[in-house]
Amino acid sequence: MARVALVTGGTRGIGRAIVERLKADGMKVAAGYSGNDEAAAACARDLGVMVVKGNVGVFDDCRRAVGQVEAELGPVDVLVNNAGITRDGFFHKMTPEQWSEVIRVNMDSLYNMTRQVIEGMREREWGRIVNISSINGQKGQLGQTNYSAAKAGVIGFTKALALENARKGVTVNCVAPGYVDTEMVQAVPPKVLEGIIAQIPAGRLGRGEEIADAVSFLAGERAGYVNGSTLSLNGGQYLVG
Numbered sequence: 001m002a003r004v005a006l007v008t009g010g011t012r013g014i015g016r017a018i019v020e021r022l023k024a025d026g027m028k029v030a031a032g033y034s035g036n037d038e039a040a041a042a043c044a045r046d047l048g049v050m051v052v053k054g055n056v057g058v059f060d061d062c063r064r065a066v067g068q069v070e071a072e073l074g075p076v077d078v079l080v081n082n083a084g085i086t087r088d089g090f091f092h093k094m095t096p097e098q099w100s101e102v103i104r105v106n107m108d109s110l111y112n113m114t115r116q117v118i119e120g121m122r123e124r125e126w127g128r129i130v131n132i133s134s135i136n137g138q139k140g141q142l143g144q145t146n147y148s149a150a151k152a153g154v155i156g157f158t159k160a161l162a163l164e165n166a167r168k169g170v171t172v173n174c175v176a177p178g179y180v181d182t183e184m185v186q187a188v189p190p191k192v193l194e195g196i197i198a199q200i201p202a203g204r205l206g207r208g209e210e211i212a213d214a215v216s217f218l219a220g221e222r223a224g225y226v227n228g229s230t231l232s233l234n235g236g237q238y239l240v241g
Contacts (some may be wrong), residue, residue: 002028004076004078005030005080006065006066006078006080007030007031008080009056009083010080011031011033011036011039011040011042011043011051012182013208014180014211015083016031016047016208017212018080018082018211018216019047021212022080028050028073028074030072031043031047031049031052032052032054032056033053034055034056035053050073052069055105056109056113057104057108057112059111075117075120075124076116077124077126078129079128079130080130080131080132081113081130081131083105084134084150085101085102087102087146088147089143090143094145094146099146102146102147107154110153118165121170124169125170126169127168128170128171128218129158129171129172131157132154132176134151134177135176135178135237136148138151138155138230155174155176155230158174159228171224172227173228173229174231175231176233179200179234179237180205180206180207180208180211181205182208199237200234200236201237202237204235206233210233
């Protein structure tokens with residue numbers, strides 16, 4: 001029987017690449033999204049997957065979204081916590097809204113989403129949770145104290161939850177991408193982007209499908225002995241950061 005996967009932030013960028021790969025792996029996939037109905041419709045049409053709307057920063061939205069997925073596709077076997085936002089600014093000028101919105105969407109969402117599926121995974125004694133962190137959660141970044149704090153928290157959450165659920169056949173792992181060629185990165189001013197690429201030993205941005213390949217392995221049957229790990233995919237940038 002095909003596994004059921006739910007990918008938050010799954011209709012654009014890295015999330016869409018993950019959705020496409022998991023669908024190609026033979027899973028029944030749902031892509032979560034929060035606001036871009038046009039991108040969601042395109043994702044559903046192009047990839048032939050379910051899309052479900054909701055705010056990952058709101059617990060009741062997550063409960064409703066997971067309920068919809070389970071009603072249409074079945075119990076969730078694979079959860080990819082990918083949704084994230086940036087609200088950049090130097091800390092001494094950062095507003096409470098900039099801080100709390102990033103923490104809510106990037107960090108609180110891990111609880112809001114995972115809490116909906118963890119009991120079922122434990123009962124069935126099989127589950128895969130893959131959390132998407134960032135190189136900036138590993139090394140920090142100017143103007144991103146909020147984002148870096150949240151993404152560092154993703155790594156800690158991953159390790160603790162892995163310890164709690166390993167004996168129940170549930171693995172919890174983390175992927176920490178570097179700079180990937182997505183709409184978010186392409187929105188960076190060209191000169192700034194040139195400087196970023198110059199710092200990457202590989203000499204280029206990552207591709208969404210490269211991140212999706214890693215998630216595909218961690219979400220699959222053969223990854224049962226990989227647990228509590230953080231896989232860094234950054235073209236070697238962390239080594240020289």
